[in-house]
């Protein structure tokens with residue numbers, strides 16, 4: 001197996017002892033096909049047990065291990081060492097408060113997720129005994145992509161709007177609202193619009209498009225937000241410009 | 248000891264230097280300034296037109312000054328660039344689903360480019376270029 | 378120490394924990410529910426499940442068939458009353474998820490689609506592409522957000538159960554971001570802490586699957602049941618251990634050795650079925666224990682392919698074609714491409730068996746109750762004896778739902794009219810946890826490194842409690858793990874700080890894994906037969922006379938645990954022969 005000496009420069013911050021963050025350099029022998037997370041794990045096991053970061057699945061599905069790697073938001077379990085040359089700079093996800101080292105506080109994101117009501121608000125309620133709601137493959141495809149979000153928050157770290165205006169509900173949460181709006185079983189769009197079609201909602205988005213570029217799950221939040229702008233505009237036109245068009 | 252999280256501020260005026268994609272975004276936004284300026288120019292033209300033939304002739308002459316030509320050229324470049332970013336975006340904003348599959352994005356953007364080309368020809372035709 | 382008082386505390390916010398929380402909130406909106414998890418709910422390992430969830434729904438299927446598949450698949454170690462309850466609840470739970478928005482794949486007419494799975498006689502596995510667990514977890518999590526009575530304690534590390542007056546009345550937990558300890562007083566506790574696959578070096582399990590829930594209950598006096606049954610999944614990526622779901626074979630993928638032979642035919646799962654036309658319950662769709670064991674035999678015969686990641690066999694899916702692969706197995710394609718550099722559309726992937734699932738766990742009955750009053754358990758951490766000696770793929774995700782809900786209903790029943798606990802006594806117990814953590818943080822004479830002990834544990838488990846086991850190896854395993862548990866008392870904690878101290882949590886997790894590992898080795902040594910996932914080279918036959926019973930392991934402090942046995946519940950299916958030779962008479 002081919003090995004290679006990798007140098008990492010990792011942002012360190014311990015609130016117990018530090019007033020500001022600093023970078024620490026590590027050198028670690030890695031296998032060719034490893035990801036940045038493997039390198040961090042090796043550092044933690046063999047060199048420095050005090051280094052802290054989150055991870056679990058090592059297969060890009062749990063969304064724990066987001067970090068800035070050379071300035072780009074990435075899942076560290078999906079950031080292959082072979083893609084990097086020279087010193088790799090590893091920092092906590094941008095735009096979130098840093099608790100310690102690479103561990104950030106996602107509280108704001110969790111709060112926003114809840115605000116968009118990301119659950120089925122049934123169009124028509126029926127008991128389980130009546131079986132499933134029919135949904136054709138085409139109806140499924142209409143929202144499936146938007147249901148793939150792993151809540152990794154890379155899009156928040158990439159979005160300059162969120163960085164500058166923390167009130168912005170942000171790409172992933174809004175996309176989840178869209179996911180439920182597009183679901184044939186759902187009738188909750190109107191309720192969600194109260195959060196979605198606001199200045200903190202889709203109208204804060206200026207379509208930088210960075211979210212979709214960094215999304216590891218190919219969710220394409222930028223697309224969802226633009227679609228929501230269009231439907232919100234149509235709502236507005238119907239309500240204000242068409243006589244008797246109150247929705 | 249309890250929490251004392253570190254807030255890493257986003258530099259409010261220089262953030263877009265952090266990544267090439269932010270620069271691309273800013274350049275798209277800046278093109279709107281040119282488009283806005285050109286709109287002002289058109290309004291001024293209208294105003295001149297309503298002020299009588301002499302005023303209109305003066306306006307047309309001013310348009311031909313080298314500075315104005317350079318300005319109009321810049322506006323054209325900006326408008327083309329801005330339009331292109333828009334058309335590229337249409338596939339995201341207006342996905343079209345036929346059955347289970349989505350129409351390929353390039354087709355949607357391509358259709359916009361095609362419509363743009365056709366309309367431009369029509370406008371040029373009406374303007375008597377051909 | 379701050380005290381939080383609640384009605385029901387749930388430890389774990391994976392599929393089982395979330396389902397329990399929702400059931401509690403729906404059944405009685407006045408209940409206070411504390412949902413405690415060491416990771417944010419959507420990070421729980423349920424998200425990694427790919428293949429799907431089994432429930433009888435189609436007209437050509439029947440409850441009896443699901444019953445027979447499960448009991449036979451479990452080599453008759455399943456409690457049949459439990460299986461009976463499970464199969465009837467399964468479709469209801471899956472439909473409930475459908476009503477909550479789970480994006481199940483569909484047939485053209487809009488009804489739910491099902492796919493074939495190993496060991497199942499009929500197609501009955503509901504799936505959401507190859508991200509079924511992910512969608513189940515997120516659907517549950519998002520649904521749970523609408524219930525104000527569920528208070529989440531995300532990133533709280535649960536430590537010890539509080540037991541007083543002979544019943545479980547709460548738990549201590551550390552807020553990870555501050556390092557502060559809390560005691561949570563509850564009338565009932567549901568443990569849903571997930572599996573313990575991380576005690577092995579090569580596993581499909583995420584970093585969080587360290588058996589904390591099992592160990593916590595075990596230390597508090599609830600026995601661990603059938604821990605020696607550790608499932609190897611036949612198809613793991615040889616370098617990372619990432620799983621390539623059984624659906625690869627369900628959709629028609631085949632397993633071949635270095636000569637290109639479909640070797641499963643040589644191990645009682647033949648004759649060969651036509652390539653690309655998988656037949657249920659035979660060849661590649663045999664049960665996991667048999668398919669993994671066949672790899673071991675191929676390895677002995679020198680029929681495996683040597684790769685830079687070790688000895689492998691090949692999983693070939695090329696004949697499925699790009700379209701089907703993209704539609705049904707997109708994640709598999711992505712995983713193999715990213716981590717191994719193999720495009721499954723163009724090449725066969727090297728794979729080998731990998732530790733996947735714990736059939737054993739905290740002993741519970743069909744009501745999800747443990748022998749300790751007030752303590753309930755569900756999900757992979759529990760052993761309700763559904764899976765017996767070998768779990769069938771796609772039964773587990775449903776188990777989370779069925780028994781997560783059941784645990785909630787049982788907890789509600791338990792707390793009716795229950796007198797308030799003795800706060801002073803509980804506080805005294807919580808102080809003990811405080812003391813334990815304090816000692817760990819202040820210890821200066823430690824001699825054992827955490828990563829060193831962990832490596833020795835993993836190596837021991839792999840070497841001595843693998844797919845095939847022997848008396849000698851198991852003896853060695855038992856004494857080695859026992860020794861490691863003693864040495865663990867002198868483990869060094871390098872990081873003494875309070876905020877998000879993952880060094881501390883890894884040390885605690887190692888303690889849990891060592892407890893679980895001891896139960897596995899001791900149980901395996903005592904079981905002198907071969908059954909399902911427990912295969913011994915020195916006792917090659919199943920022995921229904923002596924071992925048609927559950928192994929119960931009881932914690933004895935630092936001493937070797939005590940083992941006794943509990944009869945298997947047989948209602949209608951007497952032990953028989955497991956036949957995976959297909960329909961072709």
Ligand SMILES: Cc1cc2nc3c(=O)[nH]c(=O)nc-3n(C[C@H](O)[C@H](O)[C@H](O)COP(=O)(O)OP(=O)(O)OC[C@H]3O[C@@H](n4cnc5c(N)ncnc54)[C@H](O)[C@@H]3O)c2cc1C
Nearest residue numbers: 389390391392393415423428429535571756757771773774
């Ligand atoms: C790769 C993979 C694929 C699989 N595919 C399938 C499949 O296709 N079909 C199928 O039926 N089954 C499948 N399984 C099995 C199934 O997914 C698991 O058995 C199941 O998801 C376990 O769910 P759970 O709720 O019990 O635990 P988990 O989802 O693992 O959750 C455990 C929870 O407990 C919490 N916890 C643990 N310790 C502590 C502590 N000390 N303090 C606080 N909280 C704690 C964790 O934070 C987490 O929230 C698969 C498993 C794996 C690994």
Ligand code: SF4
Nearest residue numbers: 149150152153155215
């Ligand atoms: S939309 Fe993509 S980048 Fe954003 S949280 Fe979801 S998966 Fe991550």
Ligand code: FES
Nearest residue numbers: 057058063065077
């Ligand atoms: S570890 Fe789960 S996404 Fe990286």
